[in-house]
Amino acid sequence: MNAISLASPLTLPCGVTVKNRFGKAPLTEGLSDGWNRATERHVSLYGRWAAGGSGIVVTGNVQVDRRYLERPGNVVIDGPQDAEQMARLKAYAEAGTANDTVLLMQLNHPGRQTPRRVCEAPVAPSAVKLALPESAFAPPRAMTAEEVDDVIARFTHASKVAQDAGFTGVQVHSAHGYLLSQFLTPLVNQRTDQWGGSLENRARLLLTICRSIREACGPSYVISVKLNSSDFQQGGFDSDDSLQVVQWLEQAGIDHLEISGGNYEEPSMMGSKTSEGRSVAESTVKREAYFLDYAEKIRGVTKLPLMVTGGFRSRAGMEEALASGALDMIGLGRPMCVDTDAPNKLLAGAETVGTWEKEIKPPKAGMGWFALNLIRHGDGLDPDTAMTGEEAIKAYVANEEATAQMLEGR
Numbered sequence: 001m002n003a004i005s006l007a008s009p010l011t012l013p014c015g016v017t018v019k020n021r022f023g024k025a026p027l028t029e030g031l032s033d034g035w036n037r038a039t040e041r042h043v044s045l046y047g048r049w050a051a052g053g054s055g056i057v058v059t060g061n062v063q064v065d066r067r068y069l070e071r072p073g074n075v076v077i078d079g080p081q082d083a084e085q086m087a088r089l090k091a092y093a094e095a096g097t098a099n100d101t102v103l104l105m106q107l108n109h110p111g112r113q114t115p116r117r118v119c120e121a122p123v124a125p126s127a128v129k130l131a132l133p134e135s136a137f138a139p140p141r142a143m144t145a146e147e148v149d150d151v152i153a154r155f156t157h158a159s160k161v162a163q164d165a166g167f168t169g170v171q172v173h174s175a176h177g178y179l180l181s182q183f184l185t186p187l188v189n190q191r192t193d194q195w196g197g198s199l200e201n202r203a204r205l206l207l208t209i210c211r212s213i214r215e216a217c218g219p220s221y222v223i224s225v226k227l228n229s230s231d232f233q234q235g236g237f238d239s240d241d242s243l244q245v246v247q248w249l250e251q252a253g254i255d256h257l258e259i260s261g262g263n264y265e266e267p268s269m270m271g272s273k274t275s276e277g278r279s280v281a282e283s284t285v286k287r288e289a290y291f292l293d294y295a296e297k298i299r300g301v302t303k304l305p306l307m308v309t310g311g312f313r314s315r316a317g318m319e320e321a322l323a324s325g326a327l328d329m330i331g332l333g334r335p336m337c338v339d340t341d342a343p344n345k346l347l348a349g350a351e352t353v354g355t356w357e358k359e360i361k362p363p364k365a366g367m368g369w370f371a372l373n374l375i376r377h378g379d380g381l382d383p384d385t386a387m388t389g390e391e392a393i394k395a396y397v398a399n400e401e402a403t404a405q406m407l408e409g410r
């Protein structure tokens, strides 16, 4: 038997074959127009990613409800799509599926992590506010039972629209503290109905959504879920809970699982913690990925194709992780913001990707730096690695304000 390499294909349970072991992780783009529709800028950006060699490309989060955006420039699919909206989504799908790329649309509802800039009255499983400044996030109110049912219908509808537009599948976002991740944690979900209490009840919304998408989109549509290995918060969704939810997801018939961790209050997806809760800086991690320890545990309980995202930068680290059998796919986020062809480079023998991250001044540049480079790709420009973190954050804030005003002005 040949050893599994980064170039090995992988067939998912639904029958779709992924051409190699790279997955471009979801990266919010902020490139929609004033009506939250897809644009030519998505076509430009996704054309580059498709050409760049990743077997799977997951889109940035697309919202299922325009009242609750993750940021002003999100694409939204909520309700019947007119001919213009469909034409735009089809152009987006055509660009992103070129070069035999499996294109998954990430669907999301941000719940209490909806910024005040776009919403003064967010919703959550229970009225538990974020431990972050209220100037940025208004306190949420608890959702009614009807609203929970409506969320199921919205995820299902958006999945069907994505299928009709030509996307290979969807990814349900249940990580990083957004609504479905809020339902999973007893810290935010204090409901006493069928959606709260036991882990089984807290996971019911995610599992119902996955089954409903399967029912609507048929057996050969790819359904992926992005799940936290842990929220890393005392009394919150932890790795034992996560291991149980993974088994239920397998029973619900999903095809692909992306593992990450953390949320806005505890942003471990960006590298503050490993899956055992140790700080990445403190631990002598020979293995560069943050959530590998957890991936090994998952292997014991499921055969689901597993993609681990967070920290991968060297080809040796990726090959070692793959050879260990702990995972099936390597998720790449920040490296893909600059090098849209990072997978091709690695397959051609490059030792590392994302080395420019060390050059960014100040060293911890934050999201703005990466987000602005995505926008540059959308505009058909080359990435700008000389941009400083300070320049990036100023330009990012200005971009978000301008986009928010575009929404208000329509």
Ligand SMILES: Cc1cc2nc3c(=O)[nH]c(=O)nc-3n(C[C@H](O)[C@H](O)[C@H](O)COP(=O)(O)O)c2cc1C
Residues within 6 Å of the ligand: 025, 026, 027, 028, 059, 060, 061, 106, 173, 175, 176, 226, 260, 269, 270, 309, 310, 311, 312, 331, 332, 333, 334, 335, 337, 367, 370, 371
């Ligand atoms: C600019 C930017 C946008 C992101 N947007 C999303 C998103 O829309 N959905 C999501 O699940 N994760 C999102 N993430 C998190 C990444 O998918 C990934 O989990 C994280 O960057 C860690 O992987 P990395 O070390 O390879 O960058 C985003 C990250 C960055 C830097």
